[in-house]
Amino acid sequence: MIKEPPETVIYPRGEVIKGENNTLICFINHFFPPVINIKWTKNEKEVAVEDPFIRTISNPDGTFHVFSYLNFVPKEGDIYSCTVEHETLKEPKTRIWEVEKDEVTTNNGPAVFCGLGLTFGLLGVAAGTFFFVKGRLYAS
Template sequence: MERVRGAGAVLAVLVVLGAPPAAGEELSGVFQRMFKAECHFINGTERVRFVHRYIYNREQYVHFDSDVGVYVGDTPYGEEMWARPRNRDKQFMKRMRAVADTVCRHNYELVTPFSVERRVPPSVSISLVPSSSQPGPGRLLCSLMDFYPAPVQVRWFQDGQELLEHVVATDVIPNGDWSYQVLVLLEIPPRRGVTYSCQVEHVSLEHPLSRHWEMPPDTVHIKILVGVGGFVLGLVFLALGLGFYLQEKLSSKVA
């Protein structure tokens, strides 16, 4: 079942003062009134619901729900001062009951290309990050960047075997530009000779996307081995050269 929610809000901040405060003076109080309009869609436009909320200082005091068809007071003030007067206004209530069709359903075709139907695949990378609390070479971090929509599944594998423990993920974080990011950390230190894989499943991908990582070879040990090998090879050539020299010298004396 597909469920989409659209919301718009108008925020008004009222400063309770007779005149603007002079320099250095403190405000006597700040009050917040918010009007929030929501369009809920289930299975496209098969079912559309409109909700209009009135909020004062973070407390909802009255709301309209198109499934109910009337304003309902959430506080005594909201019921007495808002719900009852609104519900008695027949022309106003007729317009409110039609908003699910005239606004929500009407605008659905306009917003679906960049909301419901929008698909942006994630950019996936694996990096080795230092760990200040645990010993070892560090920890592997799988980064998923700039994807849409938000639902995503990330799994870690070690030589083809899924790791069900020692995996920690952040919440899916909105970037503020209709894209998201998430970081998934493998808490165990990586070992040499082992292949680690980060597998991603997302609605924008036809098949799961995998990134692989192996610990690079130890360059210090390689340099030592190369040096030792070169030294041994030099001794071999020296011995061969010395052998040829002695053999030539012995042959010249016999002649």
């Protein structure tokens, strides 16, 4: 097999919501041989991953891929990186992911649901009152 350098992508597992746990995923693909080293940083400081054991998985073409995970809580301005070292690379390959202002959302789901429920409830009471009064007028 010919030696192949890795392709790397970094992305969050779910929607980025400020203050809620999430996971960054570093997907490293199409590399050979299967020996690889992965490091994570937060704001340029190395951080340990919960499961540092790297399990490479073979691809049908004879190359390998691996997923590395970093649990985090999004905070505006934080910068995370996944750095890969492999014998085919002259220097380590780093991918950066930044918590951007427009990317961080607050979880407004319950408030929106409550607001819609209240609005429909009030509309129902208003419609019911209208028909009650109208019915009483025609009954007299």
